[in-house]
Amino acid sequence: MGTRVFNIVSGCRVAGWCIATALLMSGCITTEDKRDAVNAINAAFRADYEAILAKDGTRVYRVSRAEAYDAVRVSMARLGMTVEAQDPVLGYVNVYGPAPRPLNDAEWNEAAEADLPRTRQIIGPHVGLFRHFFTFEPRGLEILINATVVEVPAGTAISFTARMREVAPPQTGFPRREYLPPTAVRIALRKMWAEVEREFKTTVRRP
Amino acid sequence: MSEQAYPDALQPQYRMHWYTIERVLGQGGFGITYLARDTNLDQLVAIKEYLPVEVASRRPDSTVRSRSEGQRERYRWGLDRFIQEARTLARFDHPNIVRVHSVFEFNGTAYMVMRFEEGDNLAALLERRGTLPERDLLRILLPILDGLELVHNAGFIHRDIKPDNIHIRADGSPVLLDFGSARHALGKAHTLTILVAPGYAAFEQYHSTSENQGPWTDIYGLGATCYRAIAGIPPMDAITRSKGILGSTHEVLVPARNVGSGRYSAQLLAAVDHALEFVEKNRPQTVSEWRRELLGETGAVNAAPAAAEKPAASARQPAAPLAAPLAGTPSVPPPVPGQAAGEVHVAALTADARVIRRSWSGGPIPWAIAGMAAGAIGIAVFLWTGTSERDDRRIKEIQTQLAQAEKRLAEVGERDGKAREEILALLAEQKKLEEAKRRQDEQARLAEEKKRDQENLRLSEARLRQEEEARKRLEEKQRLAEARLRKEEEARRRLEEQQRLADAARREQEQRLALAKPPETVPVAKPSPQAQQLALGEAALARREYEKALEILRPLAQAGNTRAQDRLAEMYADGMGVPRNNNQAYIWYSLAAQGGSTTASTERDRIAKLLQPAEIRQADSVVQNWRPR
Numbered sequence: 001m002g003t004r005v006f007n008i009v010s011g012c013r014v015a016g017w018c019i020a021t022a023l024l025m026s027g028c029i030t031t032e033d034k035r036d037a038v039n040a041i042n043a044a045f046r047a048d049y050e051a052i053l054a055k056d057g058t059r060v061y062r063v064s065r066a067e068a069y070d071a072v073r074v075s076m077a078r079l080g081m082t083v084e085a086q087d088p089v090l091g092y093v094n095v096y097g098p099a100p101r102p103l104n105d106a107e108w109n110e111a112a113e114a115d116l117p118r119t120r121q122i123i124g125p126h127v128g129l130f131r132h133f134f135t136f137e138p139r140g141l142e143i144l145i146n147a148t149v150v151e152v153p154a155g156t157a158i159s160f161t162a163r164m165r166e167v168a169p170p171q172t173g174f175p176r177r178e179y180l181p182p183t184a185v186r187i188a189l190r191k192m193w194a195e196v197e198r199e200f201k202t203t204v205r206r207p
Numbered sequence: 208m209s210e211q212a213y214p215d216a217l218q219p220q221y222r223m224h225w226y227t228i229e230r231v232l233g234q235g236g237f238g239i240t241y242l243a244r245d246t247n248l249d250q251l252v253a254i255k256e257y258l259p260v261e262v263a264s265r266r267p268d269s270t271v272r273s274r275s276e277g278q279r280e281r282y283r284w285g286l287d288r289f290i291q292e293a294r295t296l297a298r299f300d301h302p303n304i305v306r307v308h309s310v311f312e313f314n315g316t317a318y319m320v321m322r323f324e325e326g327d328n329l330a331a332l333l334e335r336r337g338t339l340p341e342r343d344l345l346r347i348l349l350p351i352l353d354g355l356e357l358v359h360n361a362g363f364i365h366r367d368i369k370p371d372n373i374h375i376r377a378d379g380s381p382v383l384l385d386f387g388s389a390r391h392a393l394g395k396a397h398t399l400t401i402l403v404a405p406g407y408a409a410f411e412q413y414h415s416t417s418e419n420q421g422p423w424t425d426i427y428g429l430g431a432t433c434y435r436a437i438a439g440i441p442p443m444d445a446i447t448r449s450k451g452i453l454g455s456t457h458e459v460l461v462p463a464r465n466v467g468s469g470r471y472s473a474q475l476l477a478a479v480d481h482a483l484e485f486v487e488k489n490r491p492q493t494v495s496e497w498r499r500e501l502l503g504e505t506g507a508v509n510a511a512p513a514a515a516e517k518p519a520a521s522a523r524q525p526a527a528p529l530a531a532p533l534a535g536t537p538s539v540p541p542p543v544p545g546q547a548a549g550e551v552h553v554a555a556l557t558a559d560a561r562v563i564r565r566s567w568s569g570g571p572i573p574w575a576i577a578g579m580a581a582g583a584i585g586i587a588v589f590l591w592t593g594t595s596e597r598d599d600r601r602i603k604e605i606q607t608q609l610a611q612a613e614k615r616l617a618e619v620g621e622r623d624g625k626a627r628e629e630i631l632a633l634l635a636e637q638k639k640l641e642e643a644k645r646r647q648d649e650q651a652r653l654a655e656e657k658k659r660d661q662e663n664l665r666l667s668e669a670r671l672r673q674e675e676e677a678r679k680r681l682e683e684k685q686r687l688a689e690a691r692l693r694k695e696e697e698a699r700r701r702l703e704e705q706q707r708l709a710d711a712a713r714r715e716q717e718q719r720l721a722l723a724k725p726p727e728t729v730p731v732a733k734p735s736p737q738a739q740q741l742a743l744g745e746a747a748l749a750r751r752e753y754e755k756a757l758e759i760l761r762p763l764a765q766a767g768n769t770r771a772q773d774r775l776a777e778m779y780a781d782g783m784g785v786p787r788n789n790n791q792a793y794i795w796y797s798l799a800a801q802g803g804s805t806t807a808s809t810e811r812d813r814i815a816k817l818l819q820p821a822e823i824r825q826a827d828s829v830v831q832n833w834r835p836r
Contacts (some may be wrong), residue, residue, distance in 0.1 A: 046819070052505060053821045058828075085788050089765045089827055089836060146790050148825050150832040159825045178819075 029127055037126035041177055044122050048182035053161065056189050062155040063200060065091060071203065072158060075195035076102075081145060083149045091149035099141035099164065102188050111184035112136040119181070136181060142167050143180070145192070160192055210350055213239060215258060215265045223313050226254060226320070233386065235367065236260065237289075242323060251323040252308065255385070257289040257316045261648070264655075267663070271316035273653040286317055292321040295361065303354035305374075305384045324384070324437055326377050329432070331369035339436040341471045347373065347381045348433060349498070354383055355429075356494040359422045366420070368428030369407035371434060407431040410449060410489050423490040426497050430482025430490075437467040437479065474503040523544035559683040737763060748774060753784020764795060767835030769802030776807065780814060789817045790826055 061068060072093055073083060079102035081095035100108030112135065120131040127134070142165040149158045162185060164179055180188070213231045221228040225247040232240040238258040245252050256271075262278040262285070263271050263392035273282035296319075300306065306322040329347065333339065339347075351373060365372075372385040385531050409427035411419045435441045442448075442460050451459030463471075463479040478500035484490045491497035498504075563633065647795065744759035757778065763771030776795030779788045793814045799807030815823055 022496060027282065049819075050821055057821060057825075085791060086785055087791065090791070090794055092791060092794065092829060094790065146825060148829050150828050152832065157828065159828065161821045161825050163819060163821060163822075 029130055038177055040122045040126060041119055042179050044118075045177065045179035045182060049179045049185055052180050052182060052185050052189065056186075056193075057161065057171065058157055058159040059193060059196075060152055060154045060157045061196075061200060065149055065151045065156050067200070068156040068158050069093070071196050071199040072147045072149060074199050075192060076145065076147070078195050079191060084144075091151075093147045093149075094141050094144065095147070096144045096165070097190060098167075099138035099143050100184070101143060102145070102191055102206035103184060105138075107187050107191075108136070108138055108184065111181045111187060114183040115181040138166060141165065143188075145188075158196060162188060215239065215260065217241065217256070217269060221269065223254075223318065224311065226252065226318075228254075233385075237285075240385065243320075245320075253305075253321045253323045253384075255319040255321065257286055257318070261284055263316070263797045264652075266659075270314045274648075275655045277651065290317045291320070292363065293317070293606065295363070296358075299354075299357055299361070301354045301357050302380065302383050303350040304358065305382055321384075324382050327375045328371060329373040329375055329381070333370055333436060333439075334377060337439045341475055344436050345475075345501070347375065348380065348429065348501070351381050351383050351429070352494050352498050352501075355425060356498075359425070359494055364422060365425045366412065367404060367407075368425050368432060369404045370432055371404075373432065404428075405444035406435075406482070408445060410445035410485060413446060417789060419487055421487070422493055423487045426491055426494065427484075427487075428481045429477050429497075433475075433479045434463050434483060437463050437471060437476070442483060445485070472503075475501060484615060497537060530799075707791045711798075737766070737768060741768060744771065745774060748778070748783070751783075753778065757784050764798070765836050767802070769799045769804050769807070772799035772802065773807045773810075775805050776810065780810065789814050790822055792829060793818060793823070794829050797826065798833065801830070 033069055063071070066088075069088055069091060074087070076093065076095040077084070079097070081097040081102060083093060084096050085094040086092065100111075103111065116134070116136065119136075123134060124131045144163050144165050146161045148157075148159045150159070162180055164180060213234050216231045217228050218236070219228055219230055223243075226243045227246055228243045229244055229251075232242050232253060232407060235258065238256045241254045241256065243252050243254045244250070258265065258271055259282065262282045263273050266272055273279040290310055290312070293307055297307040297310070305324065307319060308322065309320040311318055311320070322466070355365065355368075365385075367385060368383070372383060374382045374384050376382060397693075407428045409420075409424045411424060431442050438461075443451075448460055460483065462476075463483070464473070464476040464778070467479075472781035478497060480489075481500060482490055482497060491500060709787050741763055744756050744763065747753075747756040747759060756774070760771045760774050760778075764775040772795045774794045776799060777783070778785055780792035780793060781787065784804055793811060796807045796814060800811050
């Protein structure tokens, strides 16, 4: 079932590429239209993103600050992310990886399949029929994750945030989106928390 | 030669453009010649300044002005000619003509820049040696003729040829100098001045017009120069010669052929005498003509004035039968070589004969009459020897004819006397006019000087008044400045007094507090190690040594130093030495803002706009729970 959906999506993407390119070359969609469409996506995804993080962006573990900090770094590395900046004193770690990491391709496609219909609805008023050729593009993007480790009365609070960063021009000519698709955020958080807790289980010994 | 000898000259070291005056080389009627240095090329040059003393004078500011308003136009005309002639002469490039480099106007006059010729002056050479042998004389004369011919062909005459103006280079080659006085022989009939070199100037140069001047005038100067080299003395000046010729004195020129006989070739002496003919028309008319005479390339010494040669020839034979009676002068003994008196008499005879001829416009007429008379006498004598009656009648006829011839001779003598009187009257009138003109010019000059003195006096008084006013203004300024200083000093004293009183009050207060409180240790104003580190970190940051700055500032920031936090945030915000990271910048700016930095607060708000709300909450959580280490 999953493979069939993927083939359909891939087929649509190929056709969409051709038509989208033709439309762009014919000048049917203006730059203002594309910008408005992306802004609409960002606004919608941001709300979902903020809601998701408010619900599951921070977890408190009864571990020391140092243990939490190390666990975060190891977890991110296991998910294929690279540390870009860190400050143990502050309890801050910044990692990045090429999209769709920390998701794999299947997870990315899953996210796309889940969020694409809504996305096309969002951009429909701006791009019209072109909305049917819109796809999520992992290429040319990096995913940045900020993690903080803060001592709290209950233990140590670990917090994650994520965003997308452009490293190459988009193939469709669309402006880049900052916010990950909501489903991708959920999948990413699930994977990160799972890795952190696995780390805690292996490293933290309770008296 | 001292500079006092040239009161009108520019002073040594006087600078005109890139020429610096070194000394005076000489002064003539038209100007002063200086030795100067071309500072651009670092070489000596001769500069002739146009300063015709007759019509212009030097002012105290070194400028040259006409002596009077009436002479201004005349001065200006001469100045224009001077410049124009310099420009023309500059075109001549002949080894025996002085090279003119440039001409420029300055000081209200003009300056002709010429090549400075090293060597000796012919005048000085003659002064030392007395005379020159023919070979040496021709070695100087012939090249000069070549150059002069070039100038004449261009329509110019030198007008001041004399030994002083002939320079002998070290290699013996001559060069004709001082063309500053050369005047265009053609065109406008003006001469600027009648200042001439006595002995070397032809009679026509003493006239007020230049219509009868030409190459023959320069030839006279050259002839006179040769005469000087032959005789050891210059020929007498033309005015004196004219008096002798007219019979008022016996001082007339002894011909070169008499003075130089036996020492010089006849052709040279004859050519010199020809050049020194009193009347210009009797001289060689061109240089080439005279050159041929000098070199003996012509059969006759003077082909043109053939009639004039006759009395000259008779001069060599003192017993000339007709000249003496016609001239009305006593017969003279034959010349004795080396006896000046005899030479003078012979010359007087010759010259008078010439002058009589010249005084008659008909030239040959007196000779014809004299011939007729002589013929009649001869016939009478012949017939007188016969005794026939027929012969008596013939004798009577002849006597009648003789009487008529005598009458004619008397008429001739009367006409000659009349002509001589006319000439003398003209000369007297000319002299009178010149004297009157000289007096007039002198009066004008004196008036001009008086006017100039008055003007100078007025200027001096005005300058003195100005200086006095300036002095008063300066004194007033000084007085005001002193008053201001006094006021400032008083204000300073008052302030010091106030400070002293305040210090006393403070000390009194401190003493009272000290009595009330136990003594405290006085903090020493010494920079803390943290402050020193911060300074080092900021200095490293300023030097863009980011790694070092980060190494210093990060621990300080982590220890809670607000300024270090601010700097660290700045590094993250701008990516200085670290990857740009707005999250970290936000955190550090927030911490610095907590420490009281208003700039950090502003920067934090700016960065916040770039962050997600979730990221801001995340960072705020870090900030809220952060404790300095």
